[in-house]
Amino acid sequence: MNPVAANASTPSSDPEAGQGSQAPASGQRAAGDGPSRRRLLATAGAVGAAGLTVGAAGGALAHSATDDHAPTALSTVGSREVAFHGKHQPGITTPMQAHGHLIAFDLAPSAGRKEATALMRRWSALAGELMAGRTAEHAGADTGVALDAGPSSTTVTFGFGRTFFDRTGLVARRPEGLDPLPAFSADQLDAQRSHGDLWVQIGADDALVAFHALRAVQRAAGKTARVRWQMNGFNRSPGATEQPMTTRNLMGQVDGTNNPKPSDQDFDQRIFVAAGSGQEWLTGGSFAVVRRIRMLLDDWEALSLNHQEAVIGRRKSDGAPLTGGEETTELALDERGTDGKLVIRENAHARISAPEQNGGAAMLRRPFSYHDGIGPDGTPDAGLLFICWQADPLRGFVPVQRKLDRGDALSEFIRHEASGLYAVPGGAREGEYVGQRLLES
Numbered sequence: 001m002n003p004v005a006a007n008a009s010t011p012s013s014d015p016e017a018g019q020g021s022q023a024p025a026s027g028q029r030a031a032g033d034g035p036s037r038r039r040l041l042a043t044a045g046a047v048g049a050a051g052l053t054v055g056a057a058g059g060a061l062a063h064s065a066t067d068d069h070a071p072t073a074l075s076t077v078g079s080r081e082v083a084f085h086g087k088h089q090p091g092i093t094t095p096m097q098a099h100g101h102l103i104a105f106d107l108a109p110s111a112g113r114k115e116a117t118a119l120m121r122r123w124s125a126l127a128g129e130l131m132a133g134r135t136a137e138h139a140g141a142d143t144g145v146a147l148d149a150g151p152s153s154t155t156v157t158f159g160f161g162r163t164f165f166d167r168t169g170l171v172a173r174r175p176e177g178l179d180p181l182p183a184f185s186a187d188q189l190d191a192q193r194s195h196g197d198l199w200v201q202i203g204a205d206d207a208l209v210a211f212h213a214l215r216a217v218q219r220a221a222g223k224t225a226r227v228r229w230q231m232n233g234f235n236r237s238p239g240a241t242e243q244p245m246t247t248r249n250l251m252g253q254v255d256g257t258n259n260p261k262p263s264d265q266d267f268d269q270r271i272f273v274a275a276g277s278g279q280e281w282l283t284g285g286s287f288a289v290v291r292r293i294r295m296l297l298d299d300w301e302a303l304s305l306n307h308q309e310a311v312i313g314r315r316k317s318d319g320a321p322l323t324g325g326e327e328t329t330e331l332a333l334d335e336r337g338t339d340g341k342l343v344i345r346e347n348a349h350a351r352i353s354a355p356e357q358n359g360g361a362a363m364l365r366r367p368f369s370y371h372d373g374i375g376p377d378g379t380p381d382a383g384l385l386f387i388c389w390q391a392d393p394l395r396g397f398v399p400v401q402r403k404l405d406r407g408d409a410l411s412e413f414i415r416h417e418a419s420g421l422y423a424v425p426g427g428a429r430e431g432e433y434v435g436q437r438l439l440e441s
């Protein structure tokens, strides 16, 4: 086993901070010893005669078949490894990866607590292997899709939906935070693509590595759980920009600026469930709200730049508030222009969603963009797989979405199409599997 660094939240594990960064963030390490996928490949003599190119943009390394089959150094992107074990599960404060897969499962009718326990044990062992860049299954059974790549910042994160507790006879242990989200007036939710007993979030900086992990998780579910829905997303690739910067969404906006930072004094309290919550198994865990939000891009792109900026309250070019300064300058919410009107409009998205307008309600947004092709009407089925993390959805997502639902200028250009709410247990300690403290107590 590779020795893995603690996956604790630290300033440099801020999802924004590492976006596009060349240096591994905290909780990440360069791939080390152990039977890596690449060594297996080399010993199997599977390197093609034309040589193998390992790497990502700007850092490709050629591995010639004339070499002695010793693995060459991985590119920076491929070599990054996130720790599986830690206080919190990976994939929450981990820098946003370039590729993401979300997959929800329902337990099979014949499966109960015993089968769910065996599944979480199996999935946790698998997640540790995938995150370390090792083959997912015994040699020969692995699909081979990621054979020549390193860990590539893979993370696998597990959550339990409300119905998981009914199915496993654990209703008494269900946290209040899993009470159903209220209906919002603008919801157009597809039940088939919402909810689920179990939810898995996969992220990686390489598309093949991410797909490999997704497929391995699905295969490992076996007959215990069947897929309810699955969604694919993406973000900017590390190294694509000159400087590490906050990512943009498909409307072109800099998105993620005012996220809580792990260095904030109250970060842990806002994002992670503290001891004494009444559900000790959830200590160090969090709640994930997942919304598939379609963007009505034809309508959005028809707006002038001024209008687009007024909808958000920030400049499109660099994300700075319309009241001036740079991206990280605070919004001057009371400032009025020469016309006497508020510079950041009453209905601007950034105003309405700001914690100071919502009794301090805050969440950590860690989304992926998605594009599922062009619909029959010629419009892109594209938008945001909005994922936000909080210690309590009633002090995070719910009050903010209630307010946005009533008067957000952005509402006209988006449509909430699917929804999920999951309790995400704390990280597994060495020798433990995710959810053990719930399932074995």
Ligand SMILES: C=CC1=C(C)c2cc3[nH]c(cc4nc(cc5[nH]c(cc1n2)c(C)c5CCC(=O)O)C(CCC(=O)O)=C4C)c(C)c3C=C
Binding pocket: 249, 251, 253, 254, 255, 256, 257, 258, 259, 291, 293, 294, 295, 312, 314, 319, 349, 350, 351, 353, 354, 355, 363, 383, 384, 386, 397, 400, 401, 404, 414
């Ligand atoms: C209920 C929570 C939120 C939903 C749903 C949501 C959807 C959504 N947001 C953008 C684009 C931006 N959002 C920005 C800021 C922002 N958004 C939320 C919450 C939700 N957004 C919060 C809490 C904040 C931070 C507010 C603050 O503290 O100032 C921004 C501005 C830049 C930033 O801070 O990230 C943009 C841009 C889209 C496109 C979208 C749905 C598709």
Ligand SMILES: [Fe+2]
Binding pocket: 349, 353
């Ligand atoms: Fe937002």
